[in-house]
Amino acid sequence: MSRPSPTVSVMLDAARAAAKRLVRDFGEVENLQVSRKGPADFVSTADRKAEEIIHEKLSKARPGYGFLMEETGAVEGSDKSHRFLVDPLDGTLNFLHGLPHFSISIGLEREGVLRAGVVCDVMRNEYFWAETDQGAWLENRRLKVAARKKLVDALVVTGIPQLGKSGKDRFGKELSVVMEEVSGVRRHGSAALDLAWVAAGRLDAYWERGLAPWDIAAGAVLVREAGGMAEDISGGDLLATGDVIAGPEPIALPLRALLRKVPAG
Ligand code: 2AM
Numbered sequence: 353m354s355r356p357s358p359t360v361s362v363m364l365d366a367a368r369a370a371a372k373r374l375v376r377d378f379g380e381v382e383n384l385q386v387s388r389k390g391p392a393d394f395v396s397t398a399d400r401k402a403e404e405i406i407h408e409k410l411s412k413a414r415p416g417y418g419f420l421m422e423e424t425g426a427v428e429g430s431d432k433s434h435r436f437l438v439d440p441l442d443g444t445l446n447f448l449h450g451l452p453h454f455s456i457s458i459g460l461e462r463e464g465v466l467r468a469g470v471v472c473d474v475m476r477n478e479y480f481w482a483e484t485d486q487g488a489w490l491e492n493r494r495l496k497v498a499a500r501k502k503l504v505d506a507l508v509v510t511g512i513p514q515l516g517k518s519g520k521d522r523f524g525k526e527l528s529v530v531m532e533e534v535s536g537v538r539r540h541g542s543a544a545l546d547l548a549w550v551a552a553g554r555l556d557a558y559w560e561r562g563l564a565p566w567d568i569a570a571g572a573v574l575v576r577e578a579g580g581m582a583e584d585i586s587g588g589d590l591l592a593t594g595d596v597i598a599g600p601e602p603i604a605l606p607l608r609a610l611l612r613k614v615p616a617g
């Protein structure tokens with residue numbers, strides 16, 4: 353059994369502290385559903401508060417490391433070789449609607465290369481973590497991507513572009529191509545958890561376009577350390593494009609080939 357390194361332990365502790373806060377706030381969000389104003393303002397405060405907790409914990413334990421955070425953006429550190437990529441609440445729309453499926457995602461880069469990741473499924477109390485060459489783990493269970501070999505047997509997860517996001521036509525075409533070739537398609541609304549579940553073999557593959565670096569960083573390490581691939585769909589720099597294809601190669605490669613055939617325009 354592998355134990356998380358001191359740095360991953362710090363990331364897990366930061367996620368635990370923020371999760372405690374989100375669980376409390378989620379209870380309040382459930383009450384606010386029936387209020388006329390709705391919970392939107394409350395949720396953005398919860399989001400920022402969770403980020404503050406994570407930032408404070410991590411910067412105390414690893415002073416000088418840089419940050420890229422969904423709410424605050426980039427925070428330069430004196431240590432130029434390390435950077436945390438933080439999404440304090442991935443699956444905000446689920447949270448807002450009282451759906452108990454959202455996560456905290458904390459990735460770590462060293463010299464610009466992804467090295468470690470923690471994804472916390474807040475309401476299921478599941479902590480996924482991975483570190484380069486140490487494997488991917490759910491608590492102390494080693495994770496492995498699914499063993500299915502045929503696309504026709506695969507359960508695939510994706511993300512539907514939300515209101516205000518581009519790429520809706522392209523997504524529609526991709527979906528109609530993919531759903532003819534796979535066993536089923538799911539959409540759960542938290543990119544970080546989609547990747548964690550691919551790492552755990554619960555889902556066979558995942559694709560989504562236009563994600564942010566903090567959505568993907570931790571989950572990409574999880575999938576790779578679980579024996580799968582997590583890459584840019586067109587072969588570019590994953591964190592720069594945010595167009596992700598992830599899963600075991602026997603499934604993700606043919607799925608990627610299908611996606612590449614769909615015209616962008
Ligand atoms: P969020 O909940 O933190 O906004 C849903 O398909 C996934 O897409 C979620 O992980 C969601 O993260 C992310 N997402 C939603 N809007 C986005 C945007 N404009 N840019 C990047 N990622 C986004």
Ligand code: CA
Pocket residue numbers: 422439441442443543566567
């Ligand atoms: Ca996100």
